[in-house]
Amino acid sequence: MSEPIIKIEHVHKHFGHLKAVVDVSTEVQQGEVVVIIGPSGAGKSTLLRCINNLETIDGGRIVVDGVSITETPDINEVRAEIGMVFQLFNLFPHLTALENITLAQRVVRKRGREEAEATAREQLAKVGISEKWNSYPSQLSGGQQQRVAIARALAMDPKIMLFDEPTSALDPEMIKGVLDVMLDLARDGMTMVVVSHEMGFVRAAADRIIFMDNGSIVEETSPHGLFTAPKEDRTKLFLSQILRHE
Amino acid sequence: MTAEVQKARRGRALPIPWERIPWWLVILAIVGITVGWSVLTSEAYTKVIKFVAAGLKLTLQVTLISFGISLIVGLIFGLMRVSKNPVLYAVSTLYVEVMRGVPLLVIILYMGYVITPVIRDATGGRVDLQGIPAAVSGIAICYGAYLAEVYRSGIQSIERGQMEAARSLGMSYIQAMRHVILPQAIRRILPPLGNDFISMLKDSSLIAVIALPDLLQMGRLYVSRTFRAFEGYNTVALLYLVLTLFLSLMVRIVERRTAIE
Numbered sequence: 168m169s170e171p172i173i174k175i176e177h178v179h180k181h182f183g184h185l186k187a188v189v190d191v192s193t194e195v196q197q198g199e200v201v202v203i204i205g206p207s208g209a210g211k212s213t214l215l216r217c218i219n220n221l222e223t224i225d226g227g228r229i230v231v232d233g234v235s236i237t238e239t240p241d242i243n244e245v246r247a248e249i250g251m252v253f254q255l256f257n258l259f260p261h262l263t264a265l266e267n268i269t270l271a272q273r274v275v276r277k278r279g280r281e282e283a284e285a286t287a288r289e290q291l292a293k294v295g296i297s298e299k300w301n302s303y304p305s306q307l308s309g310g311q312q313q314r315v316a317i318a319r320a321l322a323m324d325p326k327i328m329l330f331d332e333p334t335s336a337l338d339p340e341m342i343k344g345v346l347d348v349m350l351d352l353a354r355d356g357m358t359m360v361v362v363s364h365e366m367g368f369v370r371a372a373a374d375r376i377i378f379m380d381n382g383s384i385v386e387e388t389s390p391h392g393l394f395t396a397p398k399e400d401r402t403k404l405f406l407s408q409i410l411r412h413e
Numbered sequence: 414m415t416a417e418v419q420k421a422r423r424g425r426a427l428p429i430p431w432e433r434i435p436w437w438l439v440i441l442a443i444v445g446i447t448v449g450w451s452v453l454t455s456e457a458y459t460k461v462i463k464f465v466a467a468g469l470k471l472t473l474q475v476t477l478i479s480f481g482i483s484l485i486v487g488l489i490f491g492l493m494r495v496s497k498n499p500v501l502y503a504v505s506t507l508y509v510e511v512m513r514g515v516p517l518l519v520i521i522l523y524m525g526y527v528i529t530p531v532i533r534d535a536t537g538g539r540v541d542l543q544g545i546p547a548a549v550s551g552i553a554i555c556y557g558a559y560l561a562e563v564y565r566s567g568i569q570s571i572e573r574g575q576m577e578a579a580r581s582l583g584m585s586y587i588q589a590m591r592h593v594i595l596p597q598a599i600r601r602i603l604p605p606l607g608n609d610f611i612s613m614l615k616d617s618s619l620i621a622v623i624a625l626p627d628l629l630q631m632g633r634l635y636v637s638r639t640f641r642a643f644e645g646y647n648t649v650a651l652l653y654l655v656l657t658l659f660l661s662l663m664v665r666i667v668e669r670r671t672a673i674e
Contacts, residue, residue, distance in 0.1 A: 219581055221580065243580075243584065246581055246582070246583040247583030248583075250581075251578075251582075253574060253577070255574055257574035257575060257578035258578075259578070259579075259597075270582075270592055271582035271583060274584060274588050275582060275583040275584055275588070319582070320581075320582070323583065
């Protein structure tokens with residue numbers, strides 16, 4: 168197996184007295200799709216946000232594509248290679264969909280207007296909302312906004328994509344469109360770390376599942392292993408709760 | 414709504430419901446036209462207006478320059494106020510607290526009679542702030558403190574996710590501020606900025622204390638020469654009101670133009 172693209176070694180993160188992430192170690196290989204599941208407050212999102220240093224870790228080490236994110240002199244360079252999609256989209260409300268996608272390309276990647284716009288249109292087509300290029304975020308539905316947010320991240324040509332509960336703020340009928348885009352990405356070989364409870368996505372795309380509880384990794388398994396034979400009692404209980412209505 | 418009410422509405426001459434008419438503007442317009450008519454047709458008032466016209470120009474000039482400078486000063490100190498750097502934060506907080514705590518009148522006197530002579534002596538007379546520069550810098554540093562707080566509140570009102578999204582795309586803090594946070598923050602603070610602009614126009618009348626011939630000073634001069642206090646101060650008050658109403662209108666237009674759809 169080649170050198171992993173993300174190495175997480177004994178990572179700790181606390182907010183005051185609250186220990187959000189406790190001694191977590193794992194690795195993600197190039198092209199792998201890893202889904203992190205677990206009850207709320209388990210530290211899933213915090214761990215994800217530590218990977219691109221949106222949360223600064225209090226202990227341990229995270230190495231992304233050979234660069235230690237706590238020791239690098241230029242974190243922005245590392246972040247430009249890591250796309251991130253947020254639960255609440257976080258589109259820039261004063262910019263149109265197209266401008267949302269071109270902004271970072273122009274200021275960070277130093278691309279010219281034409282090149283940035285061409286890339287933006289290409290990405291908008293990929294996520295299936297080409298016709299909305301001139302709309303402001305407030306004129307788009309939640310699902311459309313999230314797809315613009317994915318296009319915005321992809322336009323930077325990232326090596327890794329992080330998804331922080333990308334569908335949990337969406338109306339049910341909007342979820343499929345976003346998941347389809349994510350499935351396409353996974354098929355194209357993108358390295359993805361996803362915090363999500365969409366079991367459909369887990370079945371269809373995940374290479375590995377990480378189950379977290381109380382800030383630690385309880386179990387790491389394949390999707391098949393998760394659904395057929397979860398090892399830990401905590402995992403079984405969690406699955407029985409979220410799968411009850413499926 | 415019943416058919417009868419609808420019929421009654423349609424039958425009415427007013428194109429918009431009465432409660433939506435800007436009554437304050439209507440009243441002001443009626444009073445304004447009446448007063449304006451009597452002023453323009455009376456010789457006593459035209460005399461005053463001609464006399465104070467030069468002061469009007471100075472008032473506008475000082476206000477515009479001071480506001481321009483304080484917008485920049487306020488932005489710089491406002492950014493320092495939200496900075497995580499303890500030195501920048503301490504310096505800006507000190508500035509804001511001191512300048513907010515001293516009356517503008519005192520600051521102007523201080524600029525005119527303390528700072529200006531000190532600088533003149535220190536530079537051997539090469540730098541002389543006497544007059545307009547002293548007045549402008551006094552107003553600008555005082556209002557800079559207020560505007561710094563306005564900017565700070567605007568910046569802090571933008572959701573944290575905006576900064577996170579910008580940083581996650583690889584933008585530096587400064588790039589994120591410039592392209593993502595400030596464009597949104599400034600739209601939000603336009604009403605308080607406009608408010609301070611109008612109040613600065615009025616406060617510029619304080620520069621009369623360092624003997625600058627602004628609108629108020631010219632009015633006082635006229636009154637002391639002619640003993641016509643009634644016409645003199647009426648005119649000064651009216652001219653200030655006309656200017657502030659005009660600014661108020663401008664602020665509204667800018668707000669409407671820059672609103673996010």
